[in-house]
Amino acid sequence: MAEQSPSHDAAILLQHVIKRYPGPHGDIVALAGIDLSVRQGEIFGLLGPNGAGKTTTIETLAGLRRPTSGTVRVLGHDPVTERDEIRKCVAIQPQHAAVFEQQTVAELLRVWASLYPDPETPDAIIEMMGLTASRDVRVSKLSGGQRQRLLVGTALISRPRLLVLDEPSTGMDPNARQELWDAVRTHRASGGTVLLSTHSMEEAEMLCDRVAVLHQGQVAACGTPQDLINTHAPDREVHFTVPVGTDLAQLRSTPGVSHVDTHDTGADTRVVVRTSDSDAAFGLLAGPLGARHIQIKEAGLEAVFRILTGVDFHEANSTDQSAEHDGSQPTKSEGVMA
Incomplete structure (x- = not known):
């Protein structure tokens, strides 16, 4: 595995993190000893198929799940015992979030802006996310891609030091996805850090400074996309x-x-x-x-995944099961934490 950054420079630090859930036939292991360090000011990708542990990792960083063992630090804080501090500087956009469906795009963003002491302006977010033509459209009338961009905008409006996105480009057409990528790069250029969960090889290669390849709750490899390709799939x-x-x-x-x-x-x-x-x-x-x-x-990251794990990425994506989808546990967080 590629060398991790030193802990004093880390926006996110996970050391030997294990997460188990009780199951009918014994414990289900969602995270099997993850070690990760995300530097401040980088776009870091969690790449893996469904069930690899991406969402469980994000929910652990948000303090929504307490690890069974190991150490988790987000901007120097314990996300379980210091959630108030985390809320001041971290915005997490999950795959699904509950919002006010009858508000327009502009109205919803004005509500979100009112919740923070120094927010970005709704107009700036609308332009950044390519939603100018939809500013007066009700949320319930948005397409899937427009809605996804709006949800990312609600996370960005708080000007977070750390932005965490869980598969944000799902359902987007190529133009919308490019606008999302531009917004993520703009956030990084302004001094922010981004953690991006994705199962899109193209997104990881084009957007991320570094990538951790997750497989069955473990980090199979970590490094820049090109270094991973050069090392594992030249x-x-x-x-x-x-x-x-x-x-x-x-x-x-x-x-x-x-x-x-x-x-x-x-x-x-x-x-x-x-x-x-x-x-x-x-x-x-x-x-x-x-x-x-x-x-x-x-060669691309898909070849890297196949060589590291011995299975095709798309095959793993369709067959892997994860404890984060166990019926006794909530499957996704239903809102934006900032």
């Missing part, structure tokens, strides 16, 4: 087409090539090559093999 995939019957023996023996997969489609063979030296492979493709329709795809 290979690239090269896709191309050659005539059926083409001899690929020389390609298979090319240094750096770790995998060659073929699929015949009529008169052509589609080939996928995994290699750590795409330049060497490309020289062979463009020369002796006469390959066509050549595409080179960079």
